């Protein structure tokens with residue numbers, strides 16, 4: 001390797017170490033990195049890119065190879081995540097010929113060398129929902145997910161024209177779903193405003209479980225910035241919708257997004273569903289209730305791999321208890337014969353099947369269908385969705 005590029009690799013490692021040293025885990029790493037770059041104006045765009053790449057690859061190693069130094073772990077992370085790596089070339093040239101192997105083959109190689117245990121890449125496999133394919137899931141954690149967008153109904157042609165005109169590469173999954181390279185910045189294209197929503201593939205697929213009908217009344221009980229509500233209203237704009245969340249500030253973004261796509265008629269309430277909502281909702285009943293519950297988010301950590309080393313498993317039971325409490329407070333608001341749609345972006349059984357069991361055994365529902373949406377096979381998030389019918 002040439003002198004200059006050797007120097008450059010060591011510089012990249014120093015930048016990586018500085019960025020990692022300052023990260024205390026109190027905020028998402030992406031937000032921390034933005035501040036870090038602002039405070040380090042001497043770093044040019046290629047420095048920022050390489051620092052970001054090395055840090056994210058490092059996080060993707062999860063808890064694997066704890067016996068090694070940070071720098072050795074970084075070499076393994078680069079080896080697992082990249083097909084081409086100046087850092088591997090310099091520090092572990094013996095691995096070079098194996099860089100082009102598939103992720104699964106590379107994991108097997110490092111295991112055979114006694115350097116990692118594959119389950120340490122994501123050390124919570126014992127908690128998985130039974131439908132999760134552990135091997136595929138572990139491999140997927142080493143690959144950056146795609147950015148998915150949902151196209152507003154009927155706007156496919158114009159959106160494709162805008163993407164083509166601006167030479168943005170994309171892959172079309174169907175009329176409304178497009179995959180883009182992660183990091184594609186769509187904010188630059190104001191003509192796309194109101195025509196597309198950033199929404200992960202699995203999140204889009206929850207619509208198949210909603211099956212709304214014209215003019216029905218629906219309640220999105222944990223609406224946040226409105227991802228699921230927008231999906232529902234796009235499919236069936238005549239729905240009479242109530243959205244609620246813990247605080248008004250959480251729903252502010254929903255208002256803006258609804259305004260952009262022209263949704264004007266909806267009701268909004270502040271509800272803490274650890275408490276009985278009767279004082280606010282009274283005897284109202286809905287044709288459909290969406291419960292997109294607060295959860296660990298474990299199905300989305302391919303986008304935030306820093307979570308793997310921060311996460312404490314006691315959280316799983318805490319969320320499971322919260323989910324059951326919230327479910328018990330929304331259950332009474334579903335009309336007989338109508339659905340409660342229970343959704344999480346978790347891959348943990350205690351937040352998924354166990355909560356469904358609780359609902360079935362205690363809250364007067366029968367199960368129509370449930371599924372782990374295995375986004376890990378399509379460079380997407382993984383989610384869980386169940387459609388339960390009120391008896």
Ligand SMILES: C[S@@+](CC[C@H](N)C(=O)[O-])C[C@H]1O[C@@H](n2cnc3c(N)ncnc32)[C@H](O)[C@@H]1O
Nearest residue numbers: 222223224226227228246272273274292293294
């Ligand atoms: C997974 S997010 C919802 C995402 C949203 N449905 C979407 O598609 O964009 C879960 C939401 O539950 C809300 N939440 C958490 N605890 C709650 C509680 N006790 N009562 C009501 N909502 C709660 C959170 O504020 C958060 O916005």
